[in-house]
Amino acid sequence: MLGPIPIRAYALCIIAGIIVAVMWGERRFVARGGQPGTVTDVAVFAVPFGLVGGRLYHVATDWETYFGPGGDPVGALKIWQGGLGIWGAVALGAVGAWIGCRRRGVPLPFFADAVAPGIVVAQAIGRLGNYFNQELYGGPTTLPWGLEIYNRVDPATGAPDSLGGVALDHTPIEIVHPTFLYELLWNLLVAAFVVWADRRFRLGHGRAFATYVAGYTLGRFFIEMARTDPATRVFGDIRINVVVAGVVFIGALLYIVLVRKPREVLPALAGDTPDGPNGEDEPKDTAPAPSDADEDGPGDRDRVVAEPGDRST
Template structure:
């Protein structure tokens, strides 16, 4: 008899009238807000402007969601495009299925666009939001609990997860891999925060540490899962992905520390500099208009001089055969008496 276990919710959707409120979506949304809020605090502490993280997140989050879904659909295409499946389900993101690898990769593209528009170095921005992303993942993993998905092997441990009967799953007690990964992500966030303060990480090394630490945990947690996945040489595809990305992140940390030690002194152009740039542009425009006016006057003078040389009257002089107003009055003969 099992005396203790983690129960799963009977449903992952609560209907508020005709509007469905999905636990999976709530976890993703809350995670995004936490990442932006905490990232903003770290950005301001490093000398950035409040609100910049949110402005760039407007680009990064949609790109990340698309990238996460694309990675899931591509690596688990049989769930949507095999016989008896409906490809339309590939767009039902609320039913679960976001690959963190694709989310980070394409989310970085969106962040790069946002940073470029504001003249901000992407590595500095990535360092600021790294712990927040880990916290967001910790919260987002609870969406799998609402959907009763991504659990591990059967177990009789006191913290086993109860799974109910459903499509492609059997009722029983399993390892709560969603909980393992959630707790691991919290630990990753705390590790990055500590290391950033202890070693003054910069130029993207805090973000690379987050990536390496997450991959180290994802490897053994992924190995415990029992959901369908592609295998290469006996290992799940995501295990291989974690190994490759881990090695790349560690390599970046080592090479970056040698090439660019320390941390960026300026992470965002100051507001005064941006305002000065606008003023300089306005001054340049005014000087250009003045120069154009002077050039026009010079051209007029040249034209008048040319007319003088040829005997033609200047633009502002009377013709030679036309007496001036004063001369007409003085030289005219008075009328004679008859």
């Protein structure tokens, strides 16, 4: 608690993920030839758009919980209780990023490639919040890393409260697959793969971002099928997120295959304008494409610690 305000672990995980994504995205953006501060400026638009988009997707695909018989319409606004759909977050977050990029004169695909691995690491950090909320898990298991689920209640009323309640009985009612943990680990692998592929093939024009999307949706397709929490079903008895993951994966894969342009080179910095130091009507030079040494050298600005003991990026 912060005075009368409850501090939710889920919200803290989301905030931590955003900070990591912005800081790492800034390093990658500058290493690729961008101006410092751009990622932070764009995030001012992208983050709130993404949070709203993520919540809208969740509410739209779980409509009955909030607006069905006996539903809680006000609960649709309680984002701190969990419930963010990554599909809506990325879609509407991209709109916010487009607005920010337009204001800074940066191509959206260039920006997206720089922030791609940071976004998927942010998703991994956000998945930690599902542990505290006791949500998004799979079926029963006897594996040693199984998640223990307890019957949490409000100690004052005895009413079930899985979010803010306490476990009066310390015997778990169920031990289940922590599918959110599986997704967390998969996301870290995707981040490492995107960084490797970006360095190896010098991806540009949104291909690094598409690689992140393809990698994430591939794992999400199978992890989603292992989940047992209530979900909207389509085409008979298929979880809607399984369908969305499959469709988005195909779209991302097609983009990677069809887009073959070399990595972009940003125009000259603002100082090299027609009235700038070149003293000519048009700037002569452009910001040079960063070499491998620029991104991967001893002073590598493209490096983060993805998890304890992991020195890769």
